[in-house]
Amino acid sequence: MTDHALSTPLSVDREAEQILKAQRRRQIISATLRYGVLFSVGLVMLYPLIWLIGASFKPNSEIFAGAGFIPHEGTVAGYVNGWQTSTPYTFGRFFWNTFLIVIPKIIGTAISCTAVAYGFARFDFPGKKILFASLIATLLLPNVVTRIPQYLLFRDLGWLDSFLPLWVPSAFAGDAFFVFMLVQFLRAIPRDMEEAARVDGASTWQVLLFIVVPLLTPALISVCLFQFMWTMNDFLGPLIYISSVDKFPVSLALKLSIDTTEAFEWNRILAMSVLTIMPALIVFFVAQKYFIEGISAGGVKG
């Protein structure tokens, strides 16, 4: 009786342990598989970038010798020579030019799009529906369609070969996508807070500044990030409007190094490419949290 009573729980325990072990084994196998697949797919996606960084430290002769990214004879010559460029200016100049376009463009976009979105989201005025519809319509319009009329307009204004055509339209809420995004975000925010502020004596602009803008911060960060990355990467705009080398932004300057040398020094180009993508990468990782919050809140809740 006693033996029986003792042995039964023991066998049950053993069985339970075996089941647990099997479960654990299965978990480990499935986790290994999952992470294995994720890692390999991730590697395939990221490899060009990793190769780019690796190759920028290789001497020219080695770059196309193999697909590996680890340089055999590491060198920073690409960076040193690339920075000097084949023009009278260093690459620093081109970076500076880029920021002269990016900074006013971002500030202008943030201010103008917030004001326009606030108007559309919170006020009723004659023609609101038609105006909003035309705003959305411009979203669907391919950029290329407006290039020529815009070029003619800016030529007549005497703005060619200056940074103005590149940022002024954005400073007047020219980017319908951002306005739309902010409108959607604003629609998801209850009006109570703004009404409370009005009762507290705030004017329309004070409500916008003290209440709406802080609530909009995540969306505004996304807007600024998008604008930053798109402007950094913009090649066509500067190509059309800027002709003097001393005004080239980095996107054009990279092309310049391919144009002017007969035999391309690839490590210089690759090294400068690495430098060019760095600001966007750094900014993205720093603001990643807000960025995701901003686009997901605007998209899902709206």
Place this chain on the structure above:
Amino acid sequence: MARLQLRNLEKDYGGFKAVHGINLDVNDGEFMVLVGPSGCAKSTTLRMIAGLERVTGGEIRIGDNLVNDKAPGERGIAMVFQNYALYPHMKVRKNLSFGLRLKRRPKDEIEQATRDVSNILEIGDYLERLPKQLSGGQAQRVAVGRALIKKPQVFLFDEPLSNLDAKLRASMRVRITDLHKQLKADGLQSTVVYVTHDQTEAMTMGDRICVMKEGRIMQVADPVTLYNRPANAFVAGFIGSPEMNLLDAELADTTLSIGSQRLLLGSDVMARLSQTAAKRLTLGVRPQHFRVASPEETGTLAGKVSHVEFMGHEVYLYVKVEGCQVIAVVPSAQYDRSKISGDTVYLAPQSENIHLFDRMSGENISLAKLD
């Protein structure tokens, strides 16, 4: 003096008329409750007073000033919202002082006012917290504090307690009423307009209550009058819990016919009826104004008990009288609990508490002599 006057106030939402020319006077220091079912335009009216809705017609005066076209901040009002509407990115201290900072008041004055208000509302410990770190009750107190700090002429409350649980609601009710009394005792501005759909809040808090229905005022009176002498069938049905029993009746001479049953009206009731007494009436008796009578008595309504709810000191009897559900609330002692559903019960209405309403207009015609 912070008297609030509404004169022929109208609100039109592009063809849909929400408020039909209402007139209301709220006296200085008075606690006025606007109450009514949802959609009765009580909140719209409050928002017009606040300046958050444009006035389509009529006048709003605060003190002696016509404020129709003034911005909310210039009207001398403060408002507490249903969802608190605290500024989520500001700490409690900044939330409280936002209005004063906009007015560029001196720093020490703002500091002093914040301290005073947080003492009154016992929110001193939360001044450095963000709204999301507060419980519902604390957030509500901060919202009240934000109104209080401005020392407005008129306080507006838009269903401020509806997001709180029952227990907290009861304690906040007392707190707000006490606060109003305290302000009044201190000789400060204390005119309040308070919107709610909850008649308990209305009855317990208001000096006077304004009952609204579909954009019209049905009656403005103090709670006791509203309960004892409702001006019409709507107010009678809306105020009081359980609500007043309303039965269709015909009047011939002094006899009231309710279906096949006859109820002889006493001379006291007849004396109260106005001259223009209609013949097609609605009889109104509050559940508390029935007495369980013996079968031999006259002046009773007979009905079958369909359901009994024992509440301890009293019993709710659900009785079918001539096909209509009638509720009677009687002391437990009056009802023999051995009797079960399905029995016939005789209910005697107290003659002094019988109300008769004109069935067409809904007007109470049994108040004539009392006026």
